[in-house]
Amino acid sequence: MQYNTIEELEEYFKGEIERVSQNEIKKIQKEIENIKNKNIKELEETARSNAEIIVSQEVKSMDSEHAISLSRMADDNQRKLMKKRQDLINNLFVEIREKLIGYTKTSDYKEKMKEKISLLSSQYHSDGLLRLAEKDMSLADELLESFGGQITVKSDESIEIGGFILEFHQDRIIINETYDARLKEEREMFYANPELIIG
Known part of the structure; x- marks a missing residue:
């Protein structure tokens, strides 16, 4: 199903x-x-x-x-x-x-990542650090082209599924766009939803 x-x-x-x-x-x-x-x-x-x-x-x-x-x-x-x-x-x-x-193995995934990075780079103008899953490091060059400012790319072992973490140290902002974090949030919301608790 x-x-x-x-x-x-x-x-x-x-x-x-x-x-x-x-x-x-x-x-x-x-x-x-x-x-x-x-x-x-x-x-x-x-x-x-x-x-x-x-x-x-x-x-x-x-x-x-x-x-x-x-x-x-x-x-x-x-x-x-x-x-x-x-x-x-x-x-x-x-x-x-x-x-x-x-x-994460589709072209849609790559395009979605590029769109999000482009949007975020237009909102924050300081230099950034882009963290990717090791398996996504092959996309680094294309993703760098989507970023408007200076950016450094680094692999991050904590990202297993996909997505990225974007850090703007001057602005003290960390944006977690990983599917790992999203899935964890969804699971926590699932448990917190009282309609799904058996009484």
Whole structure:
């Protein structure tokens, strides 16, 4: 399945979580109903043969057992849902990362980098330092042509996917246009979005 935008991926994720949650909830409700029916039947048989005080004790015991069982099942379900959510998030961001890596091999990527660098060089007029991923160093000459002022290019091991970091030391400005940083921000926003938290 292919996703063209982060929104589509988020919609897929929301749908998958909702489906898994509903299935787990239905299973829990069915188990609870079975336990309840079983316990009620046993209680009715006991009530016929025992005094009222014994029945009262059995009801208390059943309620306690039922509460413990319900709590245990809810905890188990929450753990399963959280693991499923984590697996989906991990798979989603691995897929996004692979698509971004694929994109960095296209001519569109190079053109987009040139446009951004040209735009930034028109906004900041001091000398700059351009940091690129080692794999993008082959684009350095073309990117330098897009820069209006003086610029030095350096490879940066922290950039794994692609993009660039542009530093203007005189202006004390660092602009991070890396896909690594963007993907990290998106992941943090994904976790922070309360609609995506399973309760």
